[in-house]
Amino acid sequence: MTDCPDGLVRDLLPEYAHGVLEADDAARVTAHLADCAMCREELALLGQVRAALEKGAPVIDVAAIVRALPAAPAAQPSQRRPEAQRAARGWVSRHTWHYAAAAGLVLAVGSGIVWRRGAVDPTVRLADSSHVRAAAESTAPQAAGAEEDGIMFGGGLSDLSVNDLQALLGQMDSVRTLPSVDPESMTPVIAMTEGGKTL
């Protein structure tokens, strides 16, 4: 099978076979085909190839595909509007720190607080009960002498008597600043002492 030298017409044959050419192009190809056996052969071959490839293609179950598709957007259950979602996200992010701070404070109070001022190492601000006990044991002589400057307790609030609680409240009232709610500054700073020296 030889090729027709009219490359323009040959180029149009597939679209001609599909009937998608503009009217003037289709008329041109039709006129050419009347006189060109090579292009008629090529057109016939295109038909054979198309038939062979189409026969090898399975018929697709359209309904099955449609069932697998996501629901149309407007048909989906009503969703929160984007503005509402943004507002909710903003509310959560604003209040997250508040919740974290409150939780941290409760945890700290529940496990024991040490307020030390004056002669006691000022780096000891907030610690859990085990650290408090360790610090208290190692600094017992100093702590005894420093009772007038501050208050110290270990364990839970339930361990304190009414008088101790009142004294604690009085001391807390005199504290100029409260611990920051910034998580970093709430990290317990533990100062261990031994023989009256801060390690």
Next chain:
Amino acid sequence: MSELHRDADLPTDVALIARWQRGDQRAASELVGRHAQALSRFAAAQGVREGVDELVQDTFVRAFNSLATFRADSSLRTWLFTILKRLLLDRQRAERRQRNRVELEEDHAVQEFNALDGLVADEAMQRVRDAVARLSPMQREVFALRVTEGLPYTEIATMVNSTEGACRVHYHNAMRAVKEYLSND
């Protein structure tokens, strides 16, 4: 050129997409019905024999999940073919890995094509398909899109990520190769 351009009375793909986005599920059926068989033909022309329906379904599911990002500067059919081609490549890569085989050579492709082609009873059709199977992957894609779908080179170039001129060359080389194979057989 897709069928929607052949009948001015039919709604365009873009109009159907808009209807689906407003909640009209029938528009989805119409879109799938309009393009599914063309995708199947293309997959089959590339030598896919098993799981063509799954491949076509995955193409539509992926397309409908991303319809919000579809830009009407290319036709929906072009976009669908592009998705199908990507899925086809992914599947071929996965199959290669699974079989622990090296890069699929053209000879291997021909063997697979032939081995699975027993269903085609007609000998003449079988010969034509053998001829197509021997084309290079790029020639086969361009040739199939041109012959079975009647697509213009501009659309094919977008689908195969090439140029219009290169696609024209691929098509004519493919046609020559098919003719030679059939005349020598």
